[in-house]
Amino acid sequence: MDAYRGFVMTLMTAELLQFQAVHEALPHSTIWAFLARQQSHVEWVGCTLHDLIQPSFSFLVGVALPYSVASRANRGESFGSQFWHALRRSLILILLGIFLRSTHQEQTYFTFEDTLTQIGLGYPLLFLLGRASTRQTWLAFGLILVGYWLAFVLYPAPNSAFDYAAVGVPPDWPEHFTGRMAHFNKNSNLAWAFDTWFLNLFPRESPFRFNGGGYATLSFIPTLATMVLGLQVGRWLRLKWAPNKLLRQLIFAGLIGIIGGLILQLLGICPVVKRIWTPAWVLFSGGLCCWLLAGFYGLIDVWGFRLKPLIVVGMNSIAIYILVHLIDRFIIDSFHIHFGRAPFQVLGAAYEPLLTGALTLAVFYLILRWMYNRRLFIRI
Known part of the structure; x- marks a missing residue:
């Protein structure tokens, strides 16, 4: 890890x-x-190596949780003490993300799409799911994805008269979708609409109209799903399976996630978009995270490579x-x-x-x- x-x-x-x-x-x-x-980063749909930074960081928060909970339980900490720590950690991450985004600004820049802030918003729920059964956790994972997708689809898609230029998107932008996928277009979706209300509740130099990259506060919800996927993988690691069995499990899980995300996009159900963390992105990036973890597990735990510089940074x-x-x-x-x-x-x-x-x-x-x-x- x-x-x-x-x-x-x-x-x-x-x-x-x-x-x-x-x-x-x-x-x-x-x-x-x-x-x-x-x-x-890709403009909207797809993935580069750079796009895997945030999902990997979020995924690893989930992987580490079973170890953290077990360590605190072994020290005799009560549930209440552990939950209070989770809440405190959540608040620190949220505020730290806002602080870092506010550097070089004229005033506090209230934004919630930073990696640390996104993790912090979902962390208390992740901690609670860490105490749930495996079946209950997978059920929560599915409900998050389906619920987030359904919320986007129920929000009205932009019509032909929608002023894309007013939200920083060229009208002839090649990344525009049609049909059901139009509900996931840049700066014209549910998450954008939420932020035009929510972010304007805070003091700002000027009213919030759109995020230039299309990033959104509500992405913390499917980011939680990415962390939950990591939580399940962390449970596999603690089972101390034989190395080959664990490698096969990680590779197979990664393959299912990648194929699942691509199928959702090919069928026109949901595109693979990191910037609003679509359910298809959760599956696709989660699959790649499983493969990356499998690669590092194989290199270090199976074949004995040390990779000390990476460990120093990690x-x-x-x-x-x-x-x-x-x-x-x-x-x-x-x-x-x-x-x-x-x-x-x-x-x-x-x-x-x-x-x-x-x-x-x-x-x-x-x-x-x-x-x-x-x-x-x-x-x-």
Whole structure:
């Protein structure tokens, strides 16, 4: 789990490498075009490697829950004490997400689509489901997906007169759906409508009209389903099955999820869209998370690879998340102030963003390695 979490946080931090900037400087390179694509989110439908960061982080919260609950129970903590801890953790995650999104703003920026905030909103329910039976948990998983899908479908789809330009979407945008799938169009769906009411309840510099990326508060509901999927996988891990059996289970579960998500889209029932976390996305991304976990389980627990750098990052995932949001620009500016730009252009001007980002990543890793060596781990 720590190595997988470290891989996820490394993907997030690797945005500093700015593959897109290198690609723009070298537009004819297919390698940089591919890397830039995998380091950016899809516009609406589909998935890149970068799109798997948030579902993986959420999934792993669920995987870790059975271990956390068992550890606290072994220490003699009561249900009430554990639930209070879950509520406290939830509040901290919500507020931390808002705080990080408010940096460089003129005032508190109340938004709830940040990864930490989304996890925090659903965490108390995840904790309660952690005490439910396996059958009850799968039932809750299904109800979340069906209920979320039904809520979207019952909300009126945009008609031909809908002003997409007013919500930041070109009228001729190629990602528009028709028929039942039109209920999941960008900034014209249930989640967008909810936010035009909910987010305007908070102090704002200007009224909220739409999110430029189409992200929404209500995504915390299906994000809970992703965490529940992780919870079930965490239960499998605690059963201490034979390695080959566990690998087969993870691979099979991943295959079911991926195929299930694609079928929902191919049948016109629900598209695979991360930005509003559709039920099809829960299944598709959840399947890929199972495969990624299977890969790291095989590498570390079966074949004996250590992958220590990833473990160092994974064991302080909250620390690196906060550091990247708060001081990445400070580190980069410090490099330029004290060394100028010439040392970062040694491979050519096109690679300056890459070298600057690589050295910034190295600084972050050294900080985490120092914390790891001194057993300093930030936990919420």
